[in-house]
Amino acid sequence: MVDLQQQYQQIKPEIDNGIQEVVDSCAFINGPAVKSFQTDLESYLGVRHVIPCANGTDALQVSMMALGLNPGDEVITTSFTFIATAEVIALLNLTPVLVDVDQDTFNIDPEAIRRAITPKTKAIVPVHLFGQSAPMEEILEIASQHNLYVIEDNCQAIGSDYIYTSGLRKKAGSIGNVGCTSFFPSKNLGCYGDGGAIFTNDDELAKQLRIIVNHGMTIRYYHDLVGVNSRLDSIQAAVLRVKLKHLDEYAAKRRAAADYYDHAFAGQPGLKIPYRYPKSTHVFHQYTLITSNIDRKELIEFMASREIPVMIYYPVPLHLQKAYLDPRYKEGDFPVTEALSEQVISLPMHTELDEEQLAHITSSLLEFINR
Ligand SMILES: *Cc1c(COP(=O)(O)O)cnc(C)c1O
DSSP states (O other): OOOHHHHHHHHHHHHHHHHHHHHHHTOOBSOHHHHHHHHHHHHHHTOSEEEEESOHHHHHHHHHHHTTOOTTOEEEEESSSOTHHHHHHHHTTOEEEEEOBOTTTOSBOHHHHHHHOOTTEEEEEOBOGGGOOOOHHHHHHHHHHHTOEEEEEOTTOTTOEEEOTTSOEEETTSSSSEEEEEOOTTSSSOOSSOOEEEEESOHHHHHHHHHHHBTTEEETTEEOSOOOBOOOBHHHHHHHHHHHHTHHHHHHHHHHHHHHHHHHHTTOTTEEOOOOOTTBOOOOSOEEEEESSOOHHHHHHHHHHTTOOOBOSOSSOGGGSGGGOOTTOOTTSSHHHHHHHHHEEEEOOSTTOOHHHHHHHHHHHHHHHTO
16 A cells, blocks of 8 residues: 555665664654754644654544543544544543544534534544545634634644635644644654654643653653653654655655546546545545445455555444444444445555556556456
């Protein structure tokens, strides 16, 4: 699905240098590379504060802790996402309230958010799924009407622009009270291990976030809050500094591959190409088709016989996951999510797809469809 080896070869001297510098300095934790990356990312995103942390899941958890959410508070999020989004809500003894998604964008449906609000609702967690921003203006409006926090799960859309009705552009993740991202190797901005970051424009909140990621410590060995240990290490920061410089070029390469796929599949019976939401640029974390009347298992086997991986993101909606079964929800409650989980397929999507590979992937899939 991704080709990190080829990508590394393109930037090897810069990456090797960056890593070597950290090793030479032995400043493995909170070294200068972490501070530099933090500043670089702040200016790239146009946010006042970036708080690096250990992974995207921690970014979400620490955000909810810093906002002072308490057990029993309801947090609204989407039923069609990676489990981490709901996992941290459950871990903090908050109540995840799931809502359905829009069938074109795969992102949280603002009307469904409105219907899910109760007096206990404290926050909304939109996920910018597969590389496109959720409908942020609608979400911000709902949040301000009901006095709710907005925590953006931007693990899949770093670099994407949300485009306001006025034409104003802001980076996905920089719009709500707080934004969270992951630098897991296969993400659009991936390091060579685990990593994550939290973004905010709120000075007070930034202070809390920095304290919580560092054991709740204000002055060394004085712990004012219950915190966690969540750090981005210096080697990962060195890798990320290099890759951040290439992020826009990487997004352009992903878009070019998506354009190729779109062109090949447009109008094909049984395949619906990804909808391009006009209020967001698309950074194609995934290229996801909606199939109809196609046996996905056969399709995946056929593609595997051509050495082409095809994945299903995500095969089981959150409310039907064993660990998250809840008497509040049953099969049929989120029809769009449930249909998508039975119909979607994702094709290889990365920065190193060349014409020959794209031709092989598209012709193989078309051959399967038109058998
Ligand atoms: C990857 C991902 C996460 C978690 O990130 P990790 O760094 O793996 O902890 C959370 N939410 C979404 C939508 C993701 O894709």
